[in-house]
Amino acid sequence: MSRSILSWVLIPFLTILVLVPVGFMFLGAFMSGALADPDAHLTLEKVANVYTTLPYLETLGSTILTALMVAGSASICGIGMAWLISRTDIPARSTLETFIIAPLFLSPFVGAVAWLVLGSPKAGLLNVLVRGIFDVKGTFINVATPTGIVLIMALYYLPYAYLTVSAALRNMDPAMEEAAYLNGSGVIGTALRVTLPVVRPALISAFFFIFVLACGTFSIPAVLDRASQLKFLAVDVFQASATYPIDYGTSAAIGTLLFWISVVGIAAYQFSSRVARRFVTVTARGYRIRLVPLRMLRWPLVGVVVVYVFLSIVLPYLALIWSVFARSGGDIFNPTWTVSNFDKVITSREVVGASINTIEVGLITPTVCIILGLIIAFSVRRLKIPGARAIDYITMFSVAVPGIVFGTGVFWTYVMTPVYGTIGVMILAFLASYLPFAYRIGDTALLQIDRSLEEASSLCGAGYGKTLMRITFPLARPALLSAWIMVFIFSIREISAAVLLSTADNVVLSVLSFNYLDYGDVPKAAVVGLLQTAILAIGVIAGRFVFRVKLSNQM
Amino acid sequence: MAVDHVSFSVAEGEFISLLGPSGCGKTSALRCIAGLESAVSGTIHIGDDCVVSDGFEMPPELRGVNMVFQSYAVWPHMSVFDNVAYGLKTKNIATSEIERRVTEVLRLVGLENYGKRYGTELSGGQQQRVAVARAVVTEPRLLLFDEPLSNLDAGLRERMRFELLALQRRLGRTSIYVTHDQAEAMVMSDRIILMSEGRVVQESSPRELYERPANRFAAGFVGNANLVDGELIASHGQGRYSVRLPGGLELQGYTSRADWEPKPSVLICIRPENIRPAAEGFNTTVNRVSYLGPIQTVEVQTGALTLRADVSSNQIIEAGTSMTFHIDPSAVVLVPEN
Numbered sequence: 107m108s109r110s111i112l113s114w115v116l117i118p119f120l121t122i123l124v125l126v127p128v129g130f131m132f133l134g135a136f137m138s139g140a141l142a143d144p145d146a147h148l149t150l151e152k153v154a155n156v157y158t159t160l161p162y163l164e165t166l167g168s169t170i171l172t173a174l175m176v177a178g179s180a181s182i183c184g185i186g187m188a189w190l191i192s193r194t195d196i197p198a199r200s201t202l203e204t205f206i207i208a209p210l211f212l213s214p215f216v217g218a219v220a221w222l223v224l225g226s227p228k229a230g231l232l233n234v235l236v237r238g239i240f241d242v243k244g245t246f247i248n249v250a251t252p253t254g255i256v257l258i259m260a261l262y263y264l265p266y267a268y269l270t271v272s273a274a275l276r277n278m279d280p281a282m283e284e285a286a287y288l289n290g291s292g293v294i295g296t297a298l299r300v301t302l303p304v305v306r307p308a309l310i311s312a313f314f315f316i317f318v319l320a321c322g323t324f325s326i327p328a329v330l331d332r333a334s335q336l337k338f339l340a341v342d343v344f345q346a347s348a349t350y351p352i353d354y355g356t357s358a359a360i361g362t363l364l365f366w367i368s369v370v371g372i373a374a375y376q377f378s379s380r381v382a383r384r385f386v387t388v389t390a391r392g393y394r395i396r397l398v399p400l401r402m403l404r405w406p407l408v409g410v411v412v413v414y415v416f417l418s419i420v421l422p423y424l425a426l427i428w429s430v431f432a433r434s435g436g437d438i439f440n441p442t443w444t445v446s447n448f449d450k451v452i453t454s455r456e457v458v459g460a461s462i463n464t465i466e467v468g469l470i471t472p473t474v475c476i477i478l479g480l481i482i483a484f485s486v487r488r489l490k491i492p493g494a495r496a497i498d499y500i501t502m503f504s505v506a507v508p509g510i511v512f513g514t515g516v517f518w519t520y521v522m523t524p525v526y527g528t529i530g531v532m533i534l535a536f537l538a539s540y541l542p543f544a545y546r547i548g549d550t551a552l553l554q555i556d557r558s559l560e561e562a563s564s565l566c567g568a569g570y571g572k573t574l575m576r577i578t579f580p581l582a583r584p585a586l587l588s589a590w591i592m593v594f595i596f597s598i599r600e601i602s603a604a605v606l607l608s609t610a611d612n613v614v615l616s617v618l619s620f621n622y623l624d625y626g627d628v629p630k631a632a633v634v635g636l637l638q639t640a641i642l643a644i645g646v647i648a649g650r651f652v653f654r655v656k657l658s659n660q661m
Numbered sequence: 662m663a664v665d666h667v668s669f670s671v672a673e674g675e676f677i678s679l680l681g682p683s684g685c686g687k688t689s690a691l692r693c694i695a696g697l698e699s700a701v702s703g704t705i706h707i708g709d710d711c712v713v714s715d716g717f718e719m720p721p722e723l724r725g726v727n728m729v730f731q732s733y734a735v736w737p738h739m740s741v742f743d744n745v746a747y748g749l750k751t752k753n754i755a756t757s758e759i760e761r762r763v764t765e766v767l768r769l770v771g772l773e774n775y776g777k778r779y780g781t782e783l784s785g786g787q788q789q790r791v792a793v794a795r796a797v798v799t800e801p802r803l804l805l806f807d808e809p810l811s812n813l814d815a816g817l818r819e820r821m822r823f824e825l826l827a828l829q830r831r832l833g834r835t836s837i838y839v840t841h842d843q844a845e846a847m848v849m850s851d852r853i854i855l856m857s858e859g860r861v862v863q864e865s866s867p868r869e870l871y872e873r874p875a876n877r878f879a880a881g882f883v884g885n886a887n888l889v890d891g892e893l894i895a896s897h898g899q900g901r902y903s904v905r906l907p908g909g910l911e912l913q914g915y916t917s918r919a920d921w922e923p924k925p926s927v928l929i930c931i932r933p934e935n936i937r938p939a940a941e942g943f944n945t946t947v948n949r950v951s952y953l954g955p956i957q958t959v960e961v962q963t964g965a966l967t968l969r970a971d972v973s974s975n976q977i978i979e980a981g982t983s984m985t986f987h988i989d990p991s992a993v994v995l996v997p998e999n
Binding site: 564567 | 696720726732748752796
């Protein structure tokens, strides 16, 4: 009896949370103006424009092309690093791995700001340095170019490829490669003819995953693409609803276009991960595979990884620190330091306000998300409530919806309700975006708890609720805790869903930083970026050392 | 369908086994009784309560049933004491009473000093005892066992068999025990329900099952058997018949089931220990001898017929020699195909 009640509660709730915003966005694409506008009427004009006219098709083309290049370069470098760490005797493996994965916990937006500081054609720090050292004129590096944008995006998406391939390598039966060695195959030969084909499905799934992420990405192009050389759909969505001339209908129409691309990309991803799963051969033996000795190449290859870490983490944060603490107008070789920039900004009312908002969102979203994810996983997997398949589908639906698209949809849904303009509307958008992640984690955690542990509780007289509280939840707690921290990180750094929902009262740090950038105030943006990173770092460190959470397993 | 038209009753205080090969549906039947799985149709009564009927299913926590799981299912995040006390806590029994009952049950299973240990610190055998303690402390009216000994090594398994049986006799709880090990079922049960492919094949005492198997499957599953297709020669009334085995050997035997008429071509079951060396009987040539310690298994041949005989090890038998055997008519069983 109580099972049906759960269905009656969950299905409408999830529909409103996840499906309704997307539906409203589709509705908005066919409207001539905002829903609040009394003159607004249904029209095909916006959709026709976006789907058939040249400027938008060009944007579509460049978005897809860029995403393909980002996915390709991230995947190739990712597999290289994964092979290096898992299969060779490279020193300090776990340290290197931590650093390779670290960009996942940082904000790509903040990274982009940092690279702006580093690589702008005229005043970029790297350019200034090179000019100073080598006494030349001209531009050494320009990040505001298509190549620059592709490389920087690849830098921040590489960890996804690394993790996927690394997991596949670890789950591969070592005997496959051992058999190749015994049959006379050398290191390169084995890697290319045995290892690569086996991890190829995992690699392809990572490729599509990054492709979908890159297509929908707002943060990096919005920062670096100021000169609008390269057109990005996600940025266009934002500009159509935030900059003159404001055209909500077109914004929604572009959102729907992005939605279809993601759906196709996710379908390709799911297909290839299903294939990848067939290649998993987890053996119970657990003895270690023979590592390829690198000999002379050892330190050069460590150097390669170090360069990656340098480019993705060290250099950007040095640039940010410089931007914040160095007196402006000073000589790069003889800097004078000041904390006045930092002080002023940190204590300003808007930054304090934004910090409070960010932390509130960062604490509420993961908590609700994880609890909801566990309840849904329990209902679908254990209780098998009626409509379980529908619930599973709706919950996972937002995986195919990029942040900016969801932001658009949530905007259209709640713009005329009192929740709009509060942090509540942000939480609603984030909740729907991250629910698939929390649900998957809850599902995996449940899978690892043998059913008989819950059945024994049942036979000892406990109903579903007591069993969930006394048996399931305590046993799932480690996985749930690490999921909490991941969603915390996502919420703190999220900008694409937040930027469209931002009004005077619910500004969060990422949006504030973006606004400063818009006004041209890079140092202020950098301060906020550092503040955001500090909050993220506290979260990760608390997780690692206080709760002993191992985060790399969760991706 | 895992289970098809299964029907049986268990008397109070009885220890019955559901015996059968993997996939025969015995665990599914057990889980339906416990309420962990749903039957498509049928009814289940426990005591005076109807727990399953058309459209109605009582949830497991209300059935007064408890179970010892194959994987033990000892909760790793609780101590042994808390594991066993769990079922009493859900009933809101007073703490002092819980203390008393848990201690008593732990002593019963030999774990009285292990109360503070955690599940993960125990050996397989100890975890199994915790599982048993937890299942009996709530004094369920029906106790279920899902192959509880299959994860233990052979020596421990034999010892635990007797301990479980002794415990059950002491507590007098009605028990249903699922196993694929026929020796286990024979040793422990008042009655055995033999299942195959989702159906009940035979329901009888261990001796009945062994000496009068209901069909070919039952004859082959329990113990060793010489299963031979023979010809019916004559009927002598009261279930006694004469049969001819391939190779010409003629014997007299009885049907295993009173309600069945054997056809001209009939399956004959002879247990190896009943083929005894004798001075008078039928002649055979010895093909092979296997020494097993207490007995030796002798493969003998008469004409086209090959039989296996279990003979005491006292005499030395060599391959290639000839031996005479006698089979008592009561040991020749005519068995239906199904």
